[in-house]
Amino acid sequence: KRNVLIIGAGGVAQVVAHKAAQNNDVLGDIHIASRTAAKCEQIIASVREKGSLKVDGVLKAHALDARDSANVVALIRETGAEIVINVAQAFVNMPILDACIEAGVAYMDTAIHEDPAKICEIPPWYGNYEWKRREAAAKAGVTAILGVGFDPGVVNAYAKLAIDDYVAEPESIDIIDINAGSHGRWFSTNFDPEINFREFTGTVYSWQNQQWQENKMFEVGQTWDMPVVGDQKAYLTGHDEVHSLSANYPKADVRFWMGFGDHYINVFTVLKNLGLLSEKPVKTAEGLEVIPLKVVKAVLPDPASLAPDYTGKTCIATLVKGKDKDGNPAEVMIYNVADHKEAYLEVGSQGISYTAGVPPVAAAMLVADGTWDVGAMKNVEELDPKPFLNLLNKIGLPTSIRDAGGERLLTF
Ligand code: NDP
Structure with a gap:
């Protein structure tokens, strides 16, 4: 113990x-x-x-x-x-x-x-x-x-398993994170908005052709055919696991894709372009100093309050393509499907937590x-x-x- x-x-x-x-x-x-x-x-x-x-x-x-x-x-x-x-x-x-x-x-x-x-x-x-x-x-x-x-975490283990057992020479490792669930609110982040938005305001780094490639959020999108949740649009996103997997498998392209609906992207884009996701304080005409991002956080739903009404499933996958140990083309997707409601009934939280x-x-x-x-x-x-x-x-x-x-x- x-x-x-x-x-x-x-x-x-x-x-x-x-x-x-x-x-x-x-x-x-x-x-x-x-x-x-x-x-x-x-x-x-x-x-x-x-x-x-x-x-x-x-x-x-x-x-x-x-x-x-x-x-x-x-x-x-x-x-x-x-x-x-x-x-x-x-x-x-x-x-x-x-x-x-x-x-x-x-x-x-x-x-x-x-x-x-x-x-x-x-x-x-x-x-x-x-x-x-x-x-x-x-x-x-x-x-x-x-x-x-x-992700990071289990998806890294999926990559290692795929390479150990199925795709000895990986040419690409794509991690695809789809939340096909619904929280029923007009707009909400699933986690602390301060952390959540930070993920999408910085440079999107991916490892391609053995070098870092830089993109902006929502610049590169692709529809993925996913198990259980079907066709889902996901966007190239910066994420932790790209930075360790690329060090461990430098010859493979390593990318992270996160699923977003058009509504989320529209709201995010408006907030960002208005400057409401900024962490820099601004002064109101009344002389009040506020941090726009903190105000946005204060008016959005508390992510913890979403759990009781959350329905639907998540599907998070690692897709590895390359050659098997005999040099033949090989491809596997290793994944998990989780259910928001089941998670709530078991531990009182939504599926992503x-x-x-x-x-x-x-x-x-x-x-x-x-x-x-x-x-x-x-x-x-x-x-x-x-x-x-x-x-x-x-x-x-x-x-x-x-x-x-x-x-x-x-x-x-
Ligand atoms: P929350 O924002 O809900 O909770 C964070 C907690 O950290 C709060 O209890 C907060 O306490 C506490 N905390 C903050 N500062 C301090 C401090 N100085 N000393 C002690 N406690 C502190 O976060 P989540 O539960 O949503 O996420 C937790 C972590 O998990 C994050 O790092 C997140 O990035 C990560 N995460 C990882 C995922 C993965 O799959 N790998 C997916 C989702 C999240 P208080 O409120 O009292 O300040």
Whole structure:
């Protein structure tokens, strides 16, 4: 058993807490810490209400400002946590990683570190913060698993599996993220609007012809024939996993595509062109100083409030094309389909939080039983994907494959 400290108490943390509780026979004590302790208490109440704890055990809330690494070290020591699952805002990833290295405990997150002052980092993104700490992690023997949500995360494991077993010489790796669900509101982001919009205001980097290509958001779109959810338009988008997969498979093109409806694009474009997505303060005629993006966030629905009404499915896939080990053309799509309503009924969250929150718990369980406790910093495609995907099959995110033989569930 390894005790767990979950940092963050948002939509993803809600899922992490439920899943950790459902598996507390492997994980031990569960602590949840966030800036606002009341949010952790709410999550704990929901875990208790749904009876998620598998065996009797500790489930405790803590207030924590993770901007200061020393606070995180102190809480790790106080709780006796051996695994930290960081699902706080990505602005605090590095102080949390530093604390884990100092305290000698395992670390995992689901997004790259972001500097709030920068609109977009230069590639490779992991090189700016995370990989600079690779030596320190190895020296301390600390297992640090970067980006182990769904995308980045499971899609990286899909890429590794596709290359190990089906497409020995990959020529392209396309990750396609489709939310075919509906929240029933006129307009809403699925996550914190500040983070969500940031993803789409910076340069879109993709790795093509062994170099970085730069595009603008919504500049390059393509309709994809997806399992279960059918034809879906998706746009080339900047995303974390492009930056590690391109380092690990430099000969392949690596692209990330995210599905958007025309309505979302229209609203986003109006907000952006009016300057309402800006993080720079403006002064009103009355002398009031406001940050436009904060105002937009304040008037949009709280993403957490979408869960009860969310219906439909998500389909997130990795499509790898190239040659098999005999040099013949080969192509596989490995994917998961999740259902918003089922996620809500199980853990009280919408499907996107569900797909992001289950994988870090699977990773924590693999660290706890030693399978992934490698004592070094790794991106997900650098670890054995099979135990991870097998465990995900069992705890709520089954993997399917589409190849020349049709579509079917994958087990190992
Ligand atoms: P939320 O915005 O809902 O929650 C973020 C949490 O972080 C809040 O509880 C917030 O606390 C806490 N937090 C912020 N600053 C601090 C701080 N200084 N100290 C302690 N806690 C802090 O985020 P989500 O749950 O939607 O997402 C969590 C993470 O998961 C993000 O990094 C996101 O990018 C990532 N993600 C990854 C996905 C994947 O598939 N890989 C998909 C979706 C999300 P408070 O409100 O009290 O300030």
